[in-house]
Amino acid sequence: MKKTRAKEIYTLDDLRQWHEVDPPIRLGVIGDPVAHSLSPQMQNVALNQCKIDMQYSRFQISPAELSDALQLMRELGFVGLNLTVPHKIAALAYLDEIDQNARRAGATNTIKINDGKLSGFNTDGKGFSRAIREEFAVDLRDLRVMVLGAGGAARAIALQCAREDCERLVLANRTLEKATKMADELRDFFVGPRVLGPVARLQAIPWEESAFRFQIANVDLVVNATPLGLNRADPSPIPARLLAPHLMVYDTIYVSGQTPLVSAAIEAGARGANGLSMLLHQGALAFEIWFGREAPVGVMRSALTR
């Protein structure tokens, strides 16, 4: 096969007429859009550091193309993939195996391909947990958490909070039914003996300022798991006037510097962090699944913050 330079972004047509490059592309992130993904810069330094002779690239694949793309990647000998918006839920249908965590989260962000078999995992939840410990030096177990959103990221985060037996979990979503359904699915984690007084340990709430105001007084950590904040014109997911000094605010949106929500939190005297640390840790956990060895987290972090 003819050798060429790696492209910034590959498409389904590229997979159909595959040209090998050196080192060969055997890993990648599939999304729509995908141009913004920082995963290649983080994973390629990890591959380089571990002397693994492969490259990681971006793949612009629409929902209608996902099935064909996965089949071609299997045939081309890919070893690992990440999935981003909007594929995390849809990809489950094309897997040969789904680990318990991804099954329960109802979403997969990591695929390992071994002997042509596609196995799905979800590292978002554990990556989030590590990020919270790193950013705020606390464990989810000790926190009352409010998660904003009920999509793929929110589901993985809420499940992780439940698994780690957080003190309290409040789920808020624009479409309340989705938050209520999520709470129902997590109810078996919250039958324990913790006593919290007048507020419920697990609760779904409407996307309304009065509901946020009441809950803010009864939570420690607020997590934005909606895309609000990705665009400059977006309203804040939670009105800045509600933010209070006792809060930790984690915005899963990753940018270099602060997101508007994190800036507002800091201005209110609270602590805040953006999603780069979650991106780092979910990526490091994916690397460990693909290669069965510890990821070089230090160089991956430097690559992200460069």
Ligand code: NDP
């Ligand atoms: P999904 O599309 O699955 O879910 C989006 C969620 O946001 C839904 O609950 C949706 O509500 C809500 N939402 C969307 N638009 C609005 C709006 N205008 N107002 C209020 N709520 C809104 O996306 P994901 O869960 O996959 O991703 C969400 C975000 O999480 C991404 O933008 C990304 O930045 C971040 N993320 C970060 C990661 C990291 O490593 N740091 C990893 C994964 C995700 P509804 O149900 O009503 O539609």
